[in-house]
Amino acid sequence: MLVLSRLELAYGGIQAVKGIDIVVDQGELVCLVGANGAGKTTTLKGICGLLPVKAGTIVYRGENVTGSPAFRLVRQGLALVPEGRGVFGGLTIEENLAMGAYIRTDRAGVAADVERVYALFPRLKERRRQTAGTLSGGEQQMLAMGRAIMSRPKLLLLDEPSMGLAPLMVQKVFETIIAVAREGVTILLVEQNARLALEVSHRGYVMESGEITLAGEARALLHDPKVRAAYLGEAA
Amino acid sequence: MPGLIDARHRKRLAWAGVVVVAIVLAILPFALAQVGTAWVRITNTAILYVFLALGLNIVVGFAGLLDLGYIAFYAVGAYVYALLASPHFNLHLPFWIILPIGAALACVFGVLLGTPTLKLRGDYLAIVTLGFGEIIRIFLNNLARPVNITNGPQGIAQIDPVRIGDINFATTQQVLGVAVTGPIKYYYLLLLLMIAVVAINVRLQDSRIGRAWEAVREDEVAARAMGINTRNIKLLAFAMGASFGGVAGGMFSAIQGFISPESFGLVESVMVLAMVVLGGMGNVWGVILGAILLSFVPEILRYTVEPAQKAIFGRLLLEPEVIRMLLFGFALVLMMLFRPAGIVPSSVRKRELESRRA
Structure with a gap:
């Protein structure tokens, strides 16, 4: 589905991602964990065309999409739920969802998908005429995910969905991530909350200052002493 | 079915409104010409x-x-x-x-x-x-x-x-x-x-x-x-x-x-921007209203302020131009206080302002 090889990304002169290899297969839920500033968000931005690629290649569904702009990738089924949600605060929930379906022209399908999103997040249906800016952080996260689903993605990139949320809300958000994955959407999840991310994922990558330091089955990583020491707050 | 009758009634009213506006717009120049070609x-x-x-x-x-x-x-x-x-x-x-x-x-x-x-x-x-x-x-x-x-x-x-x-x-x-x-x-x-x-x-x-x-x-x-x-x-x-x-x-x-x-x-650029802001950014009808207001009010002032001053004080104290800018500034301040999204605000703009304040 997605193959990154020797991918390098930089902000001006600062190298943020130093040649990483990541593979996400069809139907998988893969997580990318690591500390603040490790380059996780940068990686996602590079994949979806929001940041120019310095070196290396991105192959998506067998096609080299390195350097493709974001708006084109969305049309090819690659959707991003940006860090900090990025919902349109002045628009209602309904309007936000409509915006998610911007690239689609099949009205009936869009209407059906709106109902699908409401079924997934009943909370959003209750408040559908409310502006997104008045929602709580957790509700905004749900809306951001719902909005991304509206574009009928084949690969969903989630950037820190748990950030700034109350523990109960985090639990809920992760439940919906699993639900979305069950619907057959391939997911690449970036998280600081390594334990939760590894618990729900099939495979995981650990990133440290711009490089992948560990990779493997999520369950194996959960029991890896190095991971436990560095990210799960346990003594080695 | 009161709802249906109501809707039909409202539609008829809307059409009546359109006809009235059309007639007014059609005869307007001749009416204005009676006052003066200006x-x-x-x-x-x-x-x-x-x-x-x-x-x-x-x-x-x-x-x-x-x-x-x-x-x-x-x-x-x-x-x-x-x-x-x-x-x-x-x-x-x-x-x-x-x-x-x-x-x-x-x-x-x-x-x-x-x-x-x-x-x-x-x-x-x-x-x-x-x-x-x-x-x-x-x-x-x-x-x-x-x-x-x-x-x-x-x-x-x-x-x-x-x-x-x-x-x-x-x-x-x-x-x-x-x-x-x-x-x-x-x-x-x-x-x-x-x-x-x-x-x-x-x-x-x-x-x-x-x-x-x-x-x-x-x-x-x-x-x-x-x-x-x-x-x-x-x-x-x-x-x-x-x-x-x-x-x-x-x-x-x-x-x-x-x-x-x-x-x-x-100044012209600023004037046009003021029309947009005063009328209601993002709302077509508001913007039209803003443009009409800001084009007419100064002219009305020009024809009323001078004679009024002469009648009251016997001479011209304030140039119409000065009063125009004074009133204009005052209007903008009032607007920012009471209707920050414009006279006829766009619904989205209004919500944006409200959600930002909240």
Whole structure:
């Protein structure tokens, strides 16, 4: 589905991602964990065309999409739920969802998908005429995910969905991530909350200052002493 | 079924409203001419400002790009008309050829301004656009040497009026025993153009493009993640806004018969922006109202303030111009306090302001 090889990304002169290899297969839920500033968000931005690629290649569904702009990738089924949600605060929930379906022209399908999103997040249906800016952080996260689903993605990139949320809300958000994955959407999840991310994922990558330091089955990583020491707050 | 009857009743009322407005607009110039032909001219200018305000509203209201040099596009349209229909180059093309050329060239200038400023927002964009407006004006002022293109500060005179067949828009004609003056003819032409411009704007507001502009205004990164080509959609806003300015400029040239760079200063840009803000950014009807208010109120003041002062104090204490700016500033302060989203706010803008305050 997605193959990154020797991918390098930089902000001006600062190298943020130093040649990483990541593979996400069809139907998988893969997580990318690591500390603040490790380059996780940068990686996602590079994949979806929001940041120019310095070196290396991105192959998506067998096609080299390195350097493709974001708006084109969305049309090819690659959707991003940006860090900090990025919902349109002045628009209602309904309007936000409509915006998610911007690239689609099949009205009936869009209407059906709106109902699908409401079924997934009943909370959003209750408040559908409310502006997104008045929602709580957790509700905004749900809306951001719902909005991304509206574009009928084949690969969903989630950037820190748990950030700034109350523990109960985090639990809920992760439940919906699993639900979305069950619907057959391939997911690449970036998280600081390594334990939760590894618990729900099939495979995981650990990133440290711009490089992948560990990779493997999520369950194996959960029991890896190095991971436990560095990210799960346990003594080695 | 009271609901159904109600809906039908309301529809009938709406149609009645449209008919009333149409009749008023149709007989308006003759009524105004009774007061004085000057008022017909003032109305024509007001309609030109409606074009300008609606054009700027696309850039500022819909796409959220603050443009302080908008009058430059008006200037481009005006000069295209003046150069192609005056003794200056001895060209006398008909207006229906020049107007599209003016719109197209203004559109090119819009893209020219938009391209280097794609990454700028807010204050920074405002500064660059302000500079752009001044550059155009200064060019117009100085393009008289070595080759005389714009005739510099003297401007271009004897610009051809609009002619359609045998109808010359600069002269008075007798139609069915009624004297139809030039300004009245222009009024009807402008009215037709205005109906087209308003229709385009109303359609834009609820279109896919309108939604894309809304998204860009709210959050550009998120807009890109929605699959919106933000570069093209912003350039489109600049281009469309500029073309409306170009059309307005062309009509201005034809009506005035004389233009000079002086007419296209920064104050004009600010004035048009004030119309958009006062009326209600992003709301077509609000913007129209803003344009009409800000074009008429100063004129009404001009005709009332002087006589009033003379009647009360026996002499002129305050120039109408001074009072105009005073009232204008006062109105803007009041508006920011009580109706920050404009007199007729756009629903989205209003919600944005409220959610930001909350």
